[in-house]
Amino acid sequence: xxxxxxxxxxxxxxxxxxxxxxxxxxxxxxxxxxxxxxxxxxxxxxxxxxxxxxxxxxxxxxxxxxxxxxxxxxxxxxxxxxxxxxxxxxxxxxxxxxxxxxxxxxxxxxxxxxxxxxxxxxxxxxxxxxxxxxxxxxxxxxxxxxxxxxxxxxxxxxxxxxxxxxxxxxxxxxxxxxxxxxxxxxxxxxxxxxxxxxxxxxxxxxxxxxxxxxxxxxxxxxxxxxxxxxxxxxxxxxxxxxxxxxxxxxxxxxxxxxxxxxxxxxxxxxxxxxxxxxxxxxxxxxxxxxxxxxxxxx
Amino acid sequence: xxxxxxxxxxxxxxxxxxxxxxxxxxxxxxxxxxxxxxxxxxxxxxxxxxxxxxxxxxxxxxxxxxxxxxxxxxxxxxxxxxxxxxxxxxxxxxxxxxxxxxxxxxxxxxxxxxxxxxxxxxxxxxxxxxxxxxxxxxxxxxxxxxxxxxxxxxxxxxxxxxxxxxxxxxxxxx
Numbered sequence: 088x089x090x091x092x093x094x095x096x097x098x099x100x101x102x103x104x105x106x107x108x109x110x111x112x113x114x115x116x117x118x119x120x121x122x123x124x125x126x127x128x129x130x131x132x133x134x135x136x137x138x139x140x141x142x143x144x145x146x147x148x149x150x151x152x153x154x155x156x157x158x159x160x161x162x163x164x165x166x167x168x169x170x171x172x173x174x175x176x177x178x179x180x181x182x183x184x185x186x187x188x189x190x191x192x193x194x195x196x197x198x199x200x201x202x203x204x205x206x207x208x209x210x211x212x213x214x215x216x217x218x219x220x221x222x223x224x225x226x227x228x229x230x231x232x233x234x235x236x237x238x239x240x241x242x243x244x245x246x247x248x249x250x251x252x253x254x255x256x257x258x259x260x261x262x263x264x265x266x267x268x269x270x271x272x273x274x275x276x277x278x279x280x281x282x283x284x285x286x287x288x289x290x291x292x293x294x295x296x297x298x299x300x301x302x303x304x305x306x307x308x309x310x311x312x313x314x315x316x317x318x319x320x321x322x323x324x325x326x327x328x329x330x331x332x333x334x335x336x337x338x339x340x341x342x343x344x345x346x347x348x349x350x351x352x353x354x355x356x357x358x359x360x361x362x363x364x365x366x367x368x369x370x371x372x373x374x375x376x377x378x379x380x381x382x383x384x385x
Numbered sequence: 386x387x388x389x390x391x392x393x394x395x396x397x398x399x400x401x402x403x404x405x406x407x408x409x410x411x412x413x414x415x416x417x418x419x420x421x422x423x424x425x426x427x428x429x430x431x432x433x434x435x436x437x438x439x440x441x442x443x444x445x446x447x448x449x450x451x452x453x454x455x456x457x458x459x460x461x462x463x464x465x466x467x468x469x470x471x472x473x474x475x476x477x478x479x480x481x482x483x484x485x486x487x488x489x490x491x492x493x494x495x496x497x498x499x500x501x502x503x504x505x506x507x508x509x510x511x512x513x514x515x516x517x518x519x520x521x522x523x524x525x526x527x528x529x530x531x532x533x534x535x536x537x538x539x540x541x542x543x544x545x546x547x548x549x550x551x552x553x554x555x556x557x558x559x
Contacts, residue, residue, distance in 0.1 A: 141492040142550035248468035284467035291500030
């Protein structure tokens, strides 16, 4: 099926509407600016990822249900969450390639009047920006280059690994987010263990280990004097922004490193007023960054 | 019983068929290829901060057939599923997926941390992994966001009714 250009079905997932609105608000703003049309899912459920540990079968069914719902709309899916992207991509690939599994799952979907046919693709926001819209077009929307900022990137694991299922960027040396950050005019700094996990999946099982992982990263970012950290995942953002104060208290450290969703950074460079990019939602004080950006304009 | 005695493996504990059972499940197929090089453990971000979580050891226990010991182990639930081990395994074992297979088997026996049960229940009740407060859903309009698409918990429950884990938690809930 030929897909409409620059038109996607928005798959929100659960974490974003639950507690990470700033990511959604800013992502919608920049996509609008780039001429992308977003259509809402007619209905959706959890992508399935949180249930993979207890039942792989349930995960596959939940993901397949979402894919079948999206197919009815005849549009490719865009997700903001790497967890949703990774899960939907994986199950999409499994069902497209494995006829026996597809038939088995379709038996379950039939009752709900749904069928998986394998007619659409799933892309994460970063992938849409780099592959579909293209770096040139992104750069062309930048009216206020953020040359005064030196930041560090953090990719979400599930948009990189396992490589076999994701097939996007190089998990050992990812370049996409860096390239997209540099498109805003900001400098993207290298640091130790850049591709390491934020620890979010261990929250609730062993909080101390989860927070130690996040702390490790904040330490490495602090070492290179990054003014901010840039994420593209709601869970990673919660680990570093929402939990930064908790980490500081627990380990007696001081970071004060603001954590921005990538669309907030791009939005600033696009000249979108900060108040439209939901900076108020961030826990760690971001006023220094906003001040520097505002002064840079003078 | 002394600590050494507790750790000692008894022949009666070993189930030689366990590894074949794992290898039949999606993701577990390549368990037998592991030659214990330790790349998984040395690259594991969780192992760096845990005194007990060692993916190589979990794989070895599975290969040996220490069914009860590995399935009842708390450390099984520490994996953050970052898939670094899977990507770097020189034998292509899909370590994180083998661990997921073991967790699935453990969950069926009732060994599962509360947080996973809660998310499963939330999905069954609301369709979403978290119970999104009504206030948040209403607030979307004032934030200029479109309405949150509805889910269909009834249809989801029907689709999942044959899954064994679901039967397990529903039975427990009675």
